[in-house]
Amino acid sequence: MQGEILSLLREKKTYVSGQQLCEQFGVSRTAVWKAIEQLRKEGYQIRAVQNKGYILVEDKQEEHFNGAELASRMDTRWAAKKLFFYDTIDSTNTEAKRLGEEGAPDGTLVVADMQTAGKGRRGRGWISPAHTNVYFTLLLRPRFAPDKAAMLTLVIAHSMCRAVEEVTGLEAGIKWPNDIVVSGKKICGILTEMSVELNEIKYVVIGVGINVREQEFPEELREKAIALDTACGTRVDRTRLITAIMKAFEEDYEKFLQTVSLEGLQSSYEKRMVNCGKEVCVLDPKGEYRGIARGINETGELLVELPDGTIREVYAGEVSVRGIYGYV
Numbered sequence: 001m002q003g004e005i006l007s008l009l010r011e012k013k014t015y016v017s018g019q020q021l022c023e024q025f026g027v028s029r030t031a032v033w034k035a036i037e038q039l040r041k042e043g044y045q046i047r048a049v050q051n052k053g054y055i056l057v058e059d060k061q062e063e064h065f066n067g068a069e070l071a072s073r074m075d076t077r078w079a080a081k082k083l084f085f086y087d088t089i090d091s092t093n094t095e096a097k098r099l100g101e102e103g104a105p106d107g108t109l110v111v112a113d114m115q116t117a118g119k120g121r122r123g124r125g126w127i128s129p130a131h132t133n134v135y136f137t138l139l140l141r142p143r144f145a146p147d148k149a150a151m152l153t154l155v156i157a158h159s160m161c162r163a164v165e166e167v168t169g170l171e172a173g174i175k176w177p178n179d180i181v182v183s184g185k186k187i188c189g190i191l192t193e194m195s196v197e198l199n200e201i202k203y204v205v206i207g208v209g210i211n212v213r214e215q216e217f218p219e220e221l222r223e224k225a226i227a228l229d230t231a232c233g234t235r236v237d238r239t240r241l242i243t244a245i246m247k248a249f250e251e252d253y254e255k256f257l258q259t260v261s262l263e264g265l266q267s268s269y270e271k272r273m274v275n276c277g278k279e280v281c282v283l284d285p286k287g288e289y290r291g292i293a294r295g296i297n298e299t300g301e302l303l304v305e306l307p308d309g310t311i312r313e314v315y316a317g318e319v320s321v322r323g324i325y326g327y328v
């Protein structure tokens with residue numbers, strides 16, 4: 001309800017009486033008062049004047065990053081309608097899986113300001129300091145076969161690319177399969193995990209970490225990582241970023257579900273691919289080889305043209321692809 005009160009006060013821009021809030025949300029005056037107190041604790045300036053009601057005094061410079069703010073600005077039909085926000089959590093992926101086990105619905109979103117045990121791919125960690133970045137995990141309960149789930153990582157990469165462009169005005173690209181690249185450097189990581197029972201998907205969790213505030217990266221990342229603030233020279237609003245990603249994902253996922261393939265997103269994905277038409281080195285455990293990246297197929301495999309003109313389909317799970325002259 002805090003999110004709903006916040007969006008109502010923001011929309012009205014004038015005094016809203018306690019009575020009106022009670023009626024609108026079907027709750028008692030005490031419940032309204034408690035929600036207002038909670039919002040104040042989160043740092044919102046809400047003035048109360050007798051016989052007039054409540055008014056929100058906004059400071060546009062201040063970043064509010066909390067559950068009420070996210071809920072009040074979420075412009076989706078089903079994604080993130082159920083939303084959990086934590087100041088600190090071990091890992092949003094781990095929490096989303098716990099919620100998945102407890103029956104949380106399709107589209108549940110878990111967001112944290114800080115993670116104490118953030119997880120990266122290949123068993124690595126994901127450094128997750130407070131007040132700096134975006135860490136979220138989306139829980140889905142798709143009905144398709146488990147072997148299709150790997151494509152979801154490409155779907156969300158496409159949505160993130162669109163959202164980053166919309167929010168920052170920067171040109172964003174995708175380095176297949178799921179790195180979002182701005183100014184030639186990586187701004188995020190995606191970790192998709194799945195629970196399967198009797199060969200059916202119980203749930204999938206898609207975890208996203210985005211570098212937002214300017215920061216010192218660990219030595220091994222310094223060359224290839226960048227924060228969005230650094231890339232665009234202004235402070236990026238984390239709530240706006242998350243809400244834009246959710247809106248874009250809702251659209252992209254619905255397109256994906258129509259054929260349970262990337263058919264509907266393929267050309268848009270390829271247009272954004274930074275390594276399309278470039279020479280790449282495929283780090284296949286069976287042997288490294290080079291070729292020209294030509295695009296993706298409907299299942300999200302990378303099409304690599306070999307020197308003899310044949311096309312090889314590269315599955316993301318098995319290999320990594322590097323640019324010949326650097327990260328991209």
Ligand code: BTN
Nearest residue numbers: 091118119120121189190207209
């Ligand atoms: C990678 O190694 O590139 C993937 C990193 C994914 C990090 C995100 S942060 C939010 C979510 N929770 C986690 O523990 N990991 C993912």
